Amino acid sequence: MTSSVLALLGLILATASAELTSRVVRTKYGELSGVIMALDRQHLEGVEVYRGVPYASPPTGSLRFMPPVSGALWRGVKVADKFGPVCPQRLPELSDKMPKGRVEYLRRLLPYLRNQSEDCLYLNIYVPVQVTMNMRGPVNSPGKTLNSSE
Numbered sequence: 806m807t808s809s810v811l812a813l814l815g816l817i818l819a820t821a822s823a824e825l826t827s828r829v830v831r832t833k834y835g836e837l838s839g840v841i842m843a844l845d846r847q848h849l850e851g852v853e854v855y856r857g858v859p860y861a862s863p864p865t866g867s868l869r870f871m872p873p874v875s876g877a878l879w880r881g882v883k884v885a886d887k888f889g890p891v892c893p894q895r896l897p898e899l900s901d902k903m904p905k906g907r908v909e910y911l912r913r914l915l916p917y918l919r920n921q922s923e924d925c926l927y928l929n930i931y932v933p934v935q936v937t938m939n940m941r942g943p944v945n946s947p948g949k950t951l952n953s954s955e
Contacts (some may be wrong), residue, residue: 823945825827827853835879841934842884855930857889873926889921889927 827839839855863872867873896918897911 810834825853829882832858834876834945836882836888838882838884839930851934853932853934855885855928856882858885858928858930859889859926860883861926864895864926865923869923876926885930886919888929890922890925892925893919893921894916894918894924 827841829836829838831837837855839853841851841853843851859876862868864871864873871916896915899908899911903911913918
């Protein structure tokens, strides 16, 4: 699943051309504002992006090695335009024995892997702009079957 998420991130980063401020949405933790990314592909609609949204309290101190605990509430509008840190992991070693495409992919990915912390329980949420602007109720997504955590 991690490689699928990273591939999606790479696709979005590679095709992104512009960012605008998104609408403010209300969550049970507080209000949130992200960015709208216009994609420079002919058949791709823009997406509303909320980066680095905390979904649990930092798993440090007494919470280390424990199940996630609901995050703290925040006041005001949280601007979700920057990626949160990734969980600690070894950085990949680039080798001339790797296929050229893999090396290029890892080079693009490395800047996002450098910000590591035990406080890494964040979501990056991507929502089609077309859906968010017209949504009146739950949307059944047939895409949940592929690479889903459910």
